[in-house]
Amino acid sequence: MNLKIALVGNPNCGKTTMFNALTGSSQYVGNWPGVTVEKKSGKLKGHNDVEIIDLPGIYSLSPYTLEEVVSRNYLLNEKPDVMINIVDSSNIERNLYLTTQLLETGIPMILALNMTDIVKKRGDLINIKALAKRLGCEVMETSAVKSEGCAELAEKAIALGKSRQKSKPLPIFSTDITKTLGQIESIIKTKSTTEHPDFYAIKLFERDEKAIEQLNLSDTVMAEITALTVSCEEAMDDDSESIVTSERYQTIGRIVSDTIKKKASTGMTPSDKIDRIVTNRFLALPIFAAIMFLMYFVSVTTVGAWVTDWTNDVLFGEIIPPAVEALLVSWGTAEWLNSLILDGIIGGVGAVLGFVPQMFVLFLFLAILEDCGYMARVAFIMDRVFRKFGLSGKSFIPLLIGTGCSVPGIMASRTIENERDRKMTIMTTSFIPCSAKLPVIALIAGALFPGSVWVAPSAYFIGVAAIIVSGIILKKTRGFSGDPAPFIMELPAYHVPGAKGVLIHMWERGKSFIKKAGTVIFVASITIWFLSSFNFALEMVDTNESILAALGMIIAPVFIPLGFGTWEATVATITGLIAKETVVSTFGVLFGFAEVAEDGAELWPQMQMAFTQMAAFSFLVFNLLCAPCFAAIGAIHREMGSAKWTLIAVGYQTAFAYTIALIIYQLGLFFTGGGFGIGTAAAILMIAALLYLLFRKPVSKTKQKQLIPVKEI
Structure with a gap:
């Protein structure tokens, strides 16, 4: 019989770090039945009969958000054998509010005083025995980041779960x-x-x-x-x-x-001193911009690029394709099968897997920033910006999650109470480059802008700019007008990230990407190979005479004003709806990425022949901002609850992307000596239209409210 242990606590209390410490790599992620909130479960290390359930971070058991509803329903209906209530010791008053409610459920409970190292550094003393007596449950000191007390906590929880000693409510009320x-x-x-x-x-x-x-x-x-x-x-x-x-x-x-x-206060804490700089009204945004620039620069241009270059040029260039081709020749396989394996599978999937090193470096940076407490400050910093343009800082949380994948980012919009703000956040979340778009960014930056330090970071800032511009435009329409929702959040104390937790977080995201490459992109690459290798009579032909070429040529004229009106670029853009990584795998198949062994042709030179720099950047911007993948569109439909609003969202994203890409290409062409033409005139008209939408009188006047950061309640 399996023993179930539920981890419950406030956001930023170290619950995820504790979960990683208890389960290691033995964990799996899914969704709670009937809802789209992430569910994490795993086996306790050394105990295959003990399951650890990581409940969403909540502040109370009152059903204000979906996370609170999910957690409460699980505790009351699924009946775990024991709860571990993880409490941030440095903010104990606020955390104990949830504790008092958990005790009322009757479920056996242990209270884990986490982050006690921070409390000790402050000079505060917690009487553990007295606290346990007052709460009526066992209390243990832990430091999940350092893995201190975690194993003992798990053993105590197992013993309590087996004893089935119910928790008792505190004598709270008069x-x-x-x-x-x-x-x-x-x-x-x-x-x-x-x-x-x-x-x-x-x-x-x-x-x-x-x-x-x-x-x-x-x-x-x-x-x-x-x-x-x-x-x-x-x-x-x-x-x-x-x-x-x-x-x-x-x-x-x-x-x-x-x-x-509590030790008498002698001045500011280290976190306060850091916050004086990183959340300063004038320094916060430049610091944030510098951090994001550095993150993308290192991930895409330097460290990540070195490993990716080796992966593309050596592993999927000089080693795998020649070896596989030689093996196929020795077996005497048919020409179509050779083409399928070399051009379709290795060319398509290999083109995407080549960018995995860059993604792991990016995920490592994101995990460090999240774990040390800086990303919570980013939400506070961006609230100042977003609020001026009609959005709440709460909208930045989904955008932050969306850097990993747009789907959970869109789902996270459920925490926004204001319906107008929620819809606007759903419509703009996919503007932020997700991990699936990183290979596209890396491909364009590496092939068309070698050595450039600005192309990759610009992708992130273009996404942020698109959100701000969209916020201004949409807030001035009748459907989105009104005051933004108030935003109050706790800022956790800074701490050194735990190496183990950071590496697990990085591996989880990276593994998800590799899994997609082995399934969705694998199937997509085979489909693209078939359509690009056969004509409508199912005869094997040259790529330019294929089914894919015929279909691409029909749609290609639409993209001529954007500078990439070839059927290959058109097809790559459309296949990006399956998964954004498929943009890269499509080029890998069409440009013969696996043909290195035969004629020395590589993907980079092929891309340089297919695009000018201006057209390539326009292509990149359009694919960053246009309609997301089918999975994200499905998430938009679930969260909007309406086919009409889903079409509005996808239509707006695509129209906005087309407008921005056209302006970039046509004005870039004009300023680089291309002359004044119809395209230039169209770009000027679009700029005029954007300026009108940005500066026109709003439907209703909104009041701006200043966010007050909350560290302790």
């Missing part, structure tokens, strides 16, 4: 409230079969809609409970939810006062 809750609990016990009457009594008192739905009590019973609630509210002169919140924090305050001895 006499009048306790009496009312007791009456509601008695009603629940007689009218419902729930195993958590204590928990649901409080939730019904708070008028929790999800709890009312789940218990499905009759109107008569609900009227009786409502009457009890109203009577208590009148006596306390406050609404029930505020009463419960206030009582919880009063209890937490007393517990903290009795169990934690």
Whole structure:
């Protein structure tokens, strides 16, 4: 019989690091049944019969966000054997709010005081025994980053899970409230079969809609409970939810006062000193820009490029294709099979896999920035910018997640309460270059702009600029007008990233990309090879006479104003809808990436013959900003809940991409001596239209609100 241990805690409490420390590489990621919130599970190291479930980071068990609904439903319905409540020791008051709610579920629980090394550096002292006595559950000190106390914590959790010793709610509430809750609990016990009457009594008192739905009590019973609630509210002169919140924090305050001895403040903490610089009103954006520039420069232009060049030129150039070709010749295989393996599979999949080293370097940077606490500051920094253009800093969280993949980035928009802001975020999230677009960026930068330090980083900043411009334009329309949602978040203390956690995070993202290359891109490459090798009579022909060429030539004229009106570039752009990496694999198949062994032709020179620099950059910008892959479009449809809004989103993205790419190519052509023509006039008209949309009077005037960063509540 498997033992299930659920990890529960606030965002930024070190929960993911703890999960990695407990499971190592023995973990798998999916979605919770019926919803699109990421689910992580894994086997405890050394215990194949113990499953660790990493619940989404939440602040409470009240159903304000999808993450909170998912976590609460799992705890109450799936009934894990034990919970590990991970608490950020450096912000214990805020974290214990969730703890008081978890104790009310009755599930056996251990409290893990994480990041205790930060508390000790501050000179604070936590009386562990006193805290455990006050909470009524075992308390252990841990440091997930350093893997300290994690193994002991797991063993204690296993023992507690086997003992099935239920947690008990804290004596939080005053006499009048306790009496009312007791009456509601008695009603629940007689009218419902729930195993958590204590928990649901409080939730019904708070008028929790999800709890009312789940218990499905009759109107008569609900009227009786409502009457009890109203009577208590009148006596306390406050609404029930505020009463419960206030009582919880009063209890937490007393517990903290009795169990934690804080050192007298002697000045700013190291995190405060760093924040004075990195979140400074004038320095924050230049520092952020410099960090992102460095990240893309190292990933695409230097370290990542060196390994990628070897992978492309040597591994998939001088080693694999000749060896495979020699083997096929010795076997006497048919010409079409040789072409399928060399041009289709090795040419297509190999062209994409060649960029894996660059992606791993990028993922390493992202993992370090996330783990050390800087990315939380980026959301705060970007709120200042986004708010001026009608978006909330909450919109940057999906964009940040979207750097890995647009699909979870789009899903993360569910945390935005304002419907208008949520839709706008969904429409613009895919403008940020995801990992799938990195091979396209690296291909264009390497082939057409060798040695350039600006092309790869510019891709990221073009995405940010597209979001800002779109925010201004859309906020001035009737469907998106209004004040942006307020944004308050906790800034975790800076800490040195754990090497193990960073490497696991990097490997998870990289493995996902390699898996896609072995499945989606593999199938796409074979399909592209077939369509580019046969005509409509199913005769093997030259690529220029193939089915793919015929179809591409029909659509190619649409892209002539953008500078890449060849059928090859057109086909690559369209196949990018399958997966953005397929843009590279398409060129790999069409330009004979695997033919190195035969005539020395490489993908780089072939690209240089197919594109001018201006056309290549236009091609890059269009593919960065246009409609995302089918998976992301599917996520847009699920989150929008409407085919109409999905078409609007995809149509806007594609039209915006076309406009920007046309302006870049036509004006670039003009300023480099191409002369004034119809294309130049069209570009000027499009600029005029953009300026009108940017500076026209908004439908309704909005007020700007300043974000206040919250470090401790």
